[in-house]
Amino acid sequence: MADMAKAVKRILVAIQNHEPIVIFGDYDVDGSVPQPCWWNSCENRRPGGLLHSGSLHRGIRPQRAAVRTLAQEYRLLIAVDCGISAVEEIRVANDLGLDVIVADHHQAPSEIPPAVACLDPHRPDCHYPFKDLCAAGVAFLLAAALRRALRESGGFATKPEPDLRELLDLVALATVADMVPLKGTNRTLVAIGLRLWGHVHDGGLLPCARSPM
Numbered sequence: 001m002a003d004m005a006k007a008v009k010r011i012l013v014a015i016q017n018h019e020p021i022v023i024f025g026d027y028d029v030d031g032s033v034p035q036p037c038w039w040n041s042c043e044n045r046r047p048g049g050l051l052h053s054g055s056l057h058r059g060i061r062p063q064r065a066a067v068r069t070l071a072q073e074y075r076l077l078i079a080v081d082c083g084i085s086a087v088e089e090i091r092v093a094n095d096l097g098l099d100v101i102v103a104d105h106h107q108a109p110s111e112i113p114p115a116v117a118c119l120d121p122h123r124p125d126c127h128y129p130f131k132d133l134c135a136a137g138v139a140f141l142l143a144a145a146l147r148r149a150l151r152e153s154g155g156f157a158t159k160p161e162p163d164l165r166e167l168l169d170l171v172a173l174a175t176v177a178d179m180v181p182l183k184g185t186n187r188t189l190v191a192i193g194l195r196l197w198g199h200v201h202d203g204g205l206l207p208c209a210r211s212p213m
Helices: 004-016 034-042 064-071 087-095 135-152 164-177 184-200
Strands: 021-025 056-058 076-080 099-103 117-119
Touching: 004 076, 004 099, 004 117, 004 135, 021 064, 034 135, 064 087, 076 135, 087 099, 099 135, 117 135, 135 164, 135 184, 164 184
Parallel strands: 021 056, 021 076, 076 099, 099 117
Antiparallel strands: none
């Protein structure tokens, strides 16, 4: 996926330097689901957590006022299910020293935002073969790429490696709720996620109950 290597490289720098990271998601299920996924590995600090710190902010796009507020505390913003059209907002973030990684799936405009990385299979220059992922699917691929980079760099030498399959019930929920085509990669993610759902949620615990949202 275009810019995946750039996104992973920037997150690795944030992990190594213990930089605060904020996740900004759209208000719907697809934008909200990646947030508890990352929350579990950030704030709850589960064994093998991928990030050192994080927070939750919700909105349809990172408005300029929100960007200015976030830049006072954070050095890296990951925008999920939003941001691919936020050219001016990301310019403001850049001016304030706040790096941005976009993980989106909406149609990309002719002008790609000046973010550190813009992950979106609909980018004209993106050769990722499956174009119908939801944003949670894009975020899951980012987490998988980051885990691989951490593994190769010895990041799990002293702690267990996280099993990202544990997140697939949430990815399945977002995929179905966002009504993306249930074929190809999406069909695989949902099939595995539903099997996991049957094991995890027999007691009636909803996925988002994992986080304090």
